[in-house]
Structures are given as C-alpha cells and as structure tokens.
Amino acid sequence: MHYPTLRLLPRKEESILRLHPWVFSGAIASYSEPVTDGSLVTVLDSKGKPLGTGHFGGGSIAVRLLSFSGEEIIDREFYKARLQAALRLRLDCGLVRPDGSCDRPNDTYRLVHGEGDGLPGLVIDIYDRTAVLQAHSMGMHEARMMIAEALQEVYEEAGDPVAPLAGIYYKSESTLPTRDMRELASDGFLLGHTEATPIWENGLRFIPDWLKGQKTGFFIDQRENRELVGQYAQGCTVLNAFCYTGGFSIYALGAGAKRVDSLDSSSKAMYLTERHVALNFGEDCPRHRSVTEDAFDYLEQMPQGQYDLIILDPPAFAKHRKVLRNALMGYRKINGIAIKKAAPGSIIFTFSCSQAVSKEEFRLAVFTAAASSGRRVRILHQLTQPVDHPINIYHPEGEYLKGLVLYVE
Structure with a gap:
C-alpha cells in the first residue's frame, strides 16, 4: 500500500535517523497531495528516500511515526x-x-x-x-x-x-x-x-471510574511510588495532600500508619477516597480522616510538626512551557511550606506530573524551597513512572513523572 508522502527540508531528517518518532511542521518542504488530520503518510528525506510511516496531524507535531520503514503497512x-x-x-x-x-x-x-x-x-x-x-x-x-x-x-x-x-x-x-x-x-x-x-x-x-474519572479512571502511574510510601508509613502520622482517590492513603494505612489524613479540595475526591478506605479497612476506620480544603491553605495553617510523613502529589501545574514560571513557583511554594512544617526526622514524598517541567527544573524548585526553609534536607530516592509506562530512549519527552523522597532533619 502506498500512502501520501511528505518531503522534508535538507538536514531535517537527522532526528528521525536517531529514531525520534516526531516530525515537526517546520521540517516539511512539500506534500505529494493534500492530507487531512489522521491520514497515514510516508515521510521522505529531501532526496526522496523513505524514512518512515505515521499519522499526520495539523499541529506543530505534524507526524507521529509508527514505523521507521517506508514499506510497512499500518493495518x-x-x-x-x-x-x-x-x-x-x-x-x-x-x-x-x-x-x-x-x-x-x-x-x-x-x-x-x-x-x-x-x-x-x-x-x-x-x-x-x-x-x-x-x-x-x-x-x-x-x-x-x-x-x-x-x-x-x-x-x-x-x-x-x-x-x-x-x-x-x-x-x-x-x-x-x-x-x-x-x-x-x-x-x-x-x-x-x-x-x-x-x-x-x-x-x-x-474502584476505577472510567466513565467520569480523570485519565482513564485511575492513576496507575503511581503504583510503585505508593508501594514505597508503604515501606515508610508504619507507625507514622501521614498527610496525603492532593489525595484525589486516596491511593497513597490506602497504602499507608495498609502498612500500619498510626493515622492518615487525606486532603483534597474536591468533595468528590474525598467521597472516592472514603469508598476506598471502606473497601479495604471497613466503613469506620479510626486511623483515617478526610479533610476537604485547599492544600496550600491547610499546609499554611497546620501546626508545626503535626506530620512525620507528608505526600505532595499535586495535579499538573504546567500543561505547556508557556506557564512554566508559574508552575515552578507553585512547586517552590508547596514544598517550602511542607519542609518548614514537617516534624524533625520526617519524610516528604514530593512529585511533579507536569511534562513541561524537566527533572532538573523540578529538583531545582525543591532545592530552592529547602534552602529557604533553613533546614537540613537530604534526598533518599529519585522517583519516576513505573515499568508499564516505559520511556522510549529516543523520545525523552515520554518521561513526565518526577518525584523525590526527602529526609528533613
């Protein structure tokens, strides 16, 4: 089967030869015929040599390559x-x-x-x-x-x-x-x-909610990090901020946490969290408390040393690079408050799921927050997404989940 072709400008094939699967619109010189969003197209270099086949899209990413062969049929x-x-x-x-x-x-x-x-x-x-x-x-x-x-x-x-x-x-x-x-x-x-x-x-x-829930109905990408929380939670007083459906809370309770407070501004999120608590530990679990409040406000007002394990897993502060500065300010603020308020010898799990924020930028934001607190802080773990969210080594943009486990003295 022959697909419509698009020809690249000279030297614009280099990323494809390195097996990066995206072709940007600015790299395209010409089309063999008009194409529409979703069409399968074959990408040619400037001399007409086939480089691969993929789906055409009308945005800045013009083609997402499915195959690096110009001969493969996508069926x-x-x-x-x-x-x-x-x-x-x-x-x-x-x-x-x-x-x-x-x-x-x-x-x-x-x-x-x-x-x-x-x-x-x-x-x-x-x-x-x-x-x-x-x-x-x-x-x-x-x-x-x-x-x-x-x-x-x-x-x-x-x-x-x-x-x-x-x-x-x-x-x-x-x-x-x-x-x-x-x-x-x-x-x-x-x-x-x-x-x-x-x-x-x-x-x-x-209980996943694929009808109305976020993503596909559950946050599978934190599975391994939730399990790591369980390794630290025994006997701890835990705050799970931005808890959504309470995944981290359930792991902490299951590991024997002394008390877990699940915090979210959404009443629906708290309802789902309480369903999960009941499903695993019964209707009235005395070790669990739900708090429906803005996480920034709650952290600002909570007493010093109330928690010895804090989890910060906010929604993406930056969907794209245009709002990166505001996102980094948000990460600095939330981490700064948590580090200042954490009990001596406590653990903080802190995350960013913003694809627009790099590992280095997130780590720098947390470093700045720690420095402003005046406390001694050490990194125990550097976290990422789990094995079922693999990162194509030729497509580093696929690494979106970043996390640090901090020890606050």
Whole structure:
C-alpha cells in the first residue's frame, strides 16, 4: 500500500535517523497531495528516500511515526503485533497476577504507553477484564475499532495468567488535541460491556471510574511510588495532600500508619477516597480522616510538626512551557511550606506530573524551597513512572513523572 508522502527540508531528517518518532511542521518542504488530520503518510528525506510511516496531524507535531520503514503497512496485523509485544513486556515484568495466584494480586496496569510502546498517540489501561482505550491523536481515533478488535484477539489468544477482555471502553472526548477533534469523539464501549467493580493493585482494592474519572479512571502511574510510601508509613502520622482517590492513603494505612489524613479540595475526591478506605479497612476506620480544603491553605495553617510523613502529589501545574514560571513557583511554594512544617526526622514524598517541567527544573524548585526553609534536607530516592509506562530512549519527552523522597532533619 502506498500512502501520501511528505518531503522534508535538507538536514531535517537527522532526528528521525536517531529514531525520534516526531516530525515537526517546520521540517516539511512539500506534500505529494493534500492530507487531512489522521491520514497515514510516508515521510521522505529531501532526496526522496523513505524514512518512515505515521499519522499526520495539523499541529506543530505534524507526524507521529509508527514505523521507521517506508514499506510497512499500518493495518490490523501491525497493531496486533505491537499489542502482543506490549503485553509480553507486562507479563515479563510480573504485573499480571490474578486473584488467587498470590497474596498480592494485581490486575491493573498500563498496556500501551504511547511512544514507549511504539504506538504514539495511544494509551490503553487494563482494569481486570476491562480495557480503557484513549486516543491523543486523530489517527488513533480513526483506528480505534481496528485497535479494539486486535486487542480483543490478543487477550483471547494469550492464555494464563491473562483473561479475555469483557469490555473495551473508549475515553477520548477530553484528550484529542483540538476542539474540533474532541467534538467528533464519543466516549463509550467499542466492544462488550462491563461495570466498574473493585480491581486489585498489589493486594489492595480500588474502584476505577472510567466513565467520569480523570485519565482513564485511575492513576496507575503511581503504583510503585505508593508501594514505597508503604515501606515508610508504619507507625507514622501521614498527610496525603492532593489525595484525589486516596491511593497513597490506602497504602499507608495498609502498612500500619498510626493515622492518615487525606486532603483534597474536591468533595468528590474525598467521597472516592472514603469508598476506598471502606473497601479495604471497613466503613469506620479510626486511623483515617478526610479533610476537604485547599492544600496550600491547610499546609499554611497546620501546626508545626503535626506530620512525620507528608505526600505532595499535586495535579499538573504546567500543561505547556508557556506557564512554566508559574508552575515552578507553585512547586517552590508547596514544598517550602511542607519542609518548614514537617516534624524533625520526617519524610516528604514530593512529585511533579507536569511534562513541561524537566527533572532538573523540578529538583531545582525543591532545592530552592529547602534552602529557604533553613533546614537540613537530604534526598533518599529519585522517583519516576513505573515499568508499564516505559520511556522510549529516543523520545525523552515520554518521561513526565518526577518525584523525590526527602529526609528533613
């Protein structure tokens, strides 16, 4: 099959030769014919040599390359092979552990993480026997049924410990890049149907909300960091700020924390947190307290030394570089307050999920906050996203989650 071609300006092929999967609009010299958002195109260098094939988009990222071969056909078998490779990786990492197979069952994981799995513009999360498929490009939106059918086949053929999927839900009304594209998307089941029921994550229970929840319904990317919180939480008085659905709180309670206060400005988030507490520890867990309040205000007003383990996991302060300065100010402020108020010998887990903020910029913001506090602070761990959110080594932009574990003397 021959796709429309676009030819690059001289020397603009260098990043593709280094296997970076993005082609920017400013690198394009000409098109063989008019193309629309979502079209498959073949990219040529300035001399006409094929470099790869991918989805065209009308923004600054003009092409997201699916293949670095000008000959590969992007069809159902192509998607099936990529999905099979993604599932093999998760199986090799030991992420698929059904209930009854061990004392820490886990049936929740990300199957496809965009460029990290060779499928730019696509996210697929697995919640037991439900897959939630999310498109971040028009090309993936248009291929959604082909992908869903290939995904269903992969899970039917995989065998133990993988169970066939009972439902594949599409959730892209808020993730496609332009308003016009988002108006074309309609969330709903592509294949089958399931209800949101409790899933397992490392032996703990959560209820994903793929209908109305953020991302695909649950924050899978903090799984390994939540587990690390559990290693520090025993006997501690814990504050989980920006708690959302209470993931860190559940791990801390499960590890034997003395008390956990879950803090969020959203009453809906507190309702979901309390559901998870009840699901794991009963309706009236005396070690848990819900606080519905602005996190900045609460931290400012809380007494010195009230907590010896503080978790700061705010929503993204910067969606793009234009607001980077304000985002860094936000990280400096929230960390500065926490470091000043933390009890002597306490631990702070602090995160940034802002893709526009680099590891170095986030670390500098935390350093500035620590320096202004006048306290001695040491870094115990440098954290990132888990194994099912792999980073393509040729696409460093895929590393979005940054975290530090601080010891405050």
